[in-house]
Amino acid sequence: MAMNRYKQKIVGGEESWIKGVVVIVHDSGKSGPAKSVSLQFYSATELDHNSGKGKLSKKGKLEEWKRKKKSDGRTIIGSYKIKLKVEKGFGIPGAFLITNQYNHKFFLREAFFQTPNHSQIIHFDCNSWVYPINLTNDSHYLFFSNTSYIPSKTPSPLMELRKMELAKLRGDGRRETMEERERIYEYDYYNNDCIGNSQEQSTPIIGGSSSLPYPRRLRTLHPSNLDSSSEKMDIEKYIPADERMSHNKVKELASNSVEAALQFLIPTIKALNYQPNTTDHFKSFVELHCFFWAQKPSNLAKADIWTKLEVQKFLPQKLFQQILSQKHPFLYPLPQFLTENEHAWMDDDEFARQMLAGTNPVRITCLHNFPPESKTKVVSTIKASDIEHSLDGLTLQQAIVERRIFTLDHHDYLMPLLNRINSGDVFAYASRTLLFLRSDSTLKPLAIELSLPYSEAEGEEISWVYLPAAEGLEAALWQLAKAHVAANDSVYHQLISHWLHTHAVVEPFIIATRRQLSVMHPIYRLLNPHFKDTIHINSLFRTFLLKPDGIFEKILFSGKFSMELSSELYKEWRFDEHGLPADLLKRNMAVRDPDPGNPTGVRLIFPDYPYAEDGLEIWTAIKTWVKSFCSIFYKDDDSVHSDEELQAWWSEIRNVGHGDKPHESGWYEMATLSNLVEALTTLIWTATGLHAAVNSGQYAYASYPLNRPTLCHKFIPSEGTVEYAEFLSDPDKYYLETIPGKFETALAVALTEVLSHHTMDELYLGRSSYNWTDNAKARHSFSEFSKELKNIENRIEERNRDPNRKNRSGPAKIPYKLLLPDTSNFSPKGGIRGKGIPNSISI
Known part of the structure; x- marks a missing residue:
């Protein structure tokens, strides 16, 4: 509506004038840029033969029109008019230069201008910071209109500008420091500058x-001269300004972190007499439950002096005072395990169901051979006789043929690291879990095998097999075995499913997109919404979670070997297996379906697999939208193959961004339109549906240590040992001393709360600004995409209400909503939601 009002104001005028509106966001305490900002236009249709670029207009200055204070009270949205005379025959504006002689930076949100002949409105979706001229090496910033062109279709007046702008973003690789105001995208390794703070922590x-x-x-080099307004939580790393989260999001993220610390972490540290490394175990299950139930809503302004002093260590004074001034109470919902069924964590059916609908539904595999295949020299010690009595009258071979035997395998990749991991205060096994598919599509655990290296030199192992039991000591041992499996799965989830397979693998795609695809490129416009805030959140992730002595080192059994473990599993990663249908085929959870009416090309081997069932619908909607969009700009395979920017982009991703795996067979050749559609669908799915599935449910499932311990402090005791005698005397005490202690639990709960929290300015799949492209066909296709997501949402809700789909909720009574697109309500919402697919990896 506001856009339409602006348009009405700029229609009319003489033919030799360009009129328009520029929308700028700036600090409320400043007077506004107005006449301190000038614009010049490049023609998209008329070439200046002397410069080789489009004709360049004279400068025109902005004139203030109207101002509106944003709801945050900190910033002003200023709408500025401009009227600029151009010579007759100037043509249609295709780009503009903006020069900031104002003393402060501002955020250029958008602009739109009437062409000199009044025939159309040209839109510019800018969304970029513009710094003062005295702080930059360049005298201007260049912005292109929302009209997209593949390189061969670029109007000749814009071709040189297109190349120049890309060259500027790439940098020269020789800078020792970079400033926030610079826009330079270079690659780097995960080195000490990234995740270490000192030589001692190298x-x-x-x-x-x-x-x-x-x-x-x-590459995030330390800036040489920090701006006084920089937030401490950015840890003084260079991030291009356009990749930074908004001030409001930084504030909200800091506030969420503070609230989580106040509610869970800081009180625990105080109780431990300021010794966070103390392993203080829960004395009883009642005490563990009270740890959650006793957390009372409070206001930070009422926090005691000690708490305030601790919090202030992490935040700049200005941001801390803003958080203090918030009126809303700090109120977190209890983990759903406590509100619905506090004993669900003990239930074998719930233990199995979470492999299909929990926080890590991407590891379970249908077994084709028995014993399970292994890359190590020792095969599984689980015997057919251990499990055949639990197969509903089938033999093991019959169950395998009918695709009813499944495994959760955390064995091969862990074995080489276990001796080093277990040299500290954690006690980890490698595990294999076997499960049976019942006729109602629920899974029944059959056996757990836990293994340790016996002779690393000879590749020998020692293994123990545990079977389900309902009572007695066998039941207590079984619960301990499940705790070790859950710890394995928790570490795999955080380091691989969540961090590596979404955050880390997407970052090179973002860098390559900025370096090789012009903002005029249609693929840039398609992908850009799915990259929002990812560079910044990854920097914070590395700074707080991955660094030596960081959060992961404190709460995951992998400890200081976490990145090495993640690297080991990156060796297995293939881009072409990262798409959902391909992933399901790889894990034997689906079979190929030749039915031309099935757009996924696969059929699930059983229907009640919530992650896959919902995910395939989201995947199909994304692919349909991507194919429709790409077909607007690429008419045949040759137009894909001959797109020089696209080919450079894909080559750089393969050979630089993922440069340790350039020649492996997991990369498409990018020679056809179908290659392009498949690659883009995989990338968008990774940044949206996959990340939502492995991230947003963490508070519901992983905040409760009985359900998802992240480490174990004891091995399972063997008969005849002192530990076994301790276990016999009090199995509950032994269990509580095995799972994480109070500090580790408090840290994990605070972390899962922050990671599951959607901020108020979150953008969701299927939403976009009205003027993101001037292409009417693209806007129509996107509208159809949004409608389909709404239909999917309705179908998911219907499946969740179906009592025959027992894996949709299970004993924990937590409906599967992680892949609800959340298109039904367009109002801003924040908090721990457990649903909604963000448009990007933004937390």
Whole structure:
């Protein structure tokens, strides 16, 4: 509506004038840029033969029109008019230069201008920071209109500008420091500058070698001269200004972190007499439950002096005072395990169901052979006789043929690291869990095998097999075995499913997009919404979670070997297996379906697999939208193959961004339109549906240590040992001393709360600004995409109400909503939601 009002104001005028409106966001305490900002236009249709670029207009200055204070009270949205005379025959504006002689930076949100002949409105969706001229090496910033062109279709007046702008973003790779106001995208390894703070905490370089391969990350050099307004939580790393989260989001993220610390972490530290490394175990299950139930809503302004002093160590004074001034109470919902069924964590059916609908539904595999295949020299010690009595009258071979035997395998990748991991205060096994598919599509655990290296030199192992039991000591041992499996799965989830397979693998795609695809490129416009805030959140992730002595080192049994473990599993990663249908085929959870009416090309081997069933619908909607969009700009395979920017982009992703795996067979050749559609669908799915599935449910499932312990402090005791005698005397005490202690639990709960929290300015799949493209066909296709997501949402809700779909809720009574697109309500919402697919990896 506001856009339409602006349009009405700029229609009319003489033919030799360009009139328009520029929308700028700036600090409320400042007077506004107005006449301190000038614009010049480049023609998209008329070439200046002397410069080789479009005709350049004279400068025109902005004139203030109207101002509106944003709801945050900190910023002003200023709408500025401009009227600029151009010579007759100037043509249609295709780009503009903006020069800021104002003393402060501002955020250029958008602009729109009437062409000199009044025939159309040209839109510019800018969304970029513009810094004062005295702080930059360049005298201007260049912005292109929302009209997209593949390189061969670019109007000749814009071709040179297109190339120049890309060259500026790439940098020269020789800078020792970079400033926030610069827009330079270069690659780097995961080195000490990235995840270490000192020589004492130095870590091996991850990436750049066959032994420790890894995706590249953005080069984030320390700036030489920090702006006084920089937030401490950014840890003074360079991030291009356009990649930074908004001030409001930084504030909200800091506030969420503070609230979580106040409610769970800081009181625990105080109780431990300021010794966070103390392992203070829960004395009883009642005490553990009270840890959650006793957390009372409070206001930070009422926090005691000690708490305030601790919090202030992490935040700048200005931001801390803003958080203090918030009126709303700090109120978190209890983990759903406590509100619905506090005993669900003990239930074998719930233990199995979470492999299909919990926080890590991407590891379970249908078994084709028995014993399970292994890359190590020792095969599984689980015997057919251990499990055949639980197969509903089938033999083991019959159950395998009918695709009813499944495994959760955390064995091979852990074995080489276990001796080093277990040298500290954690006690970890490698595990294999076997399960049976009942006729109602629920899974029944059959056996758990836990293994340790016996002779690392000879590759020998020692293994123990535990079977389900309902009572007695066998039941207590079984619960301990499940705790170790859950710890394995928790570490795999955080380091691989969540961090590596979404955050880390996507970052090189973002860097390559900025370096190789012009903002005029249609693929840039398609992908850009799915990259929002990812560079910044990844930087914070590395700074707080991955660094030596960081949060992961404190709460995951992998400890200081976490990045090495992540690197080991990156060796198995293939881009072409990252798409959902391909992933399901790889894990034997689906079979190929030749039915031309099935757009996914696969059929699930059983229907009640919530992650896959919902995910395939989201995947199909994304692919349909991507295919429709790409077909507007690429008419045949040759137009894809001959797109020089697209080919450079894909080559850089393969050979630089994922440069440790350039020649492996997991990369499409990018020679056809179908290659392009499949690659883009995989990338968008990764940044949206996959990330939502493995991230947003963490508070519901992983905040409760009985359900998802992240480490174990004891092995399962063997008969005849002192530990076994301790276990016999009090199995509950032994169990509580095995799972994480109070500090580890408090840290994990605070972390899952922050990671599951959607901020108020979150953008969701299927939403976009009205003027993101001037192409009417693209806008229509996107509208159809949004409608289909709404239909999917309705079908998911219907499935969740179906009592025959027992895996949709299970004993925990937590409906599967992680892949609800959330298109039904367009109002801003924040908090721990457990649903909604964000448009990007933004937390």
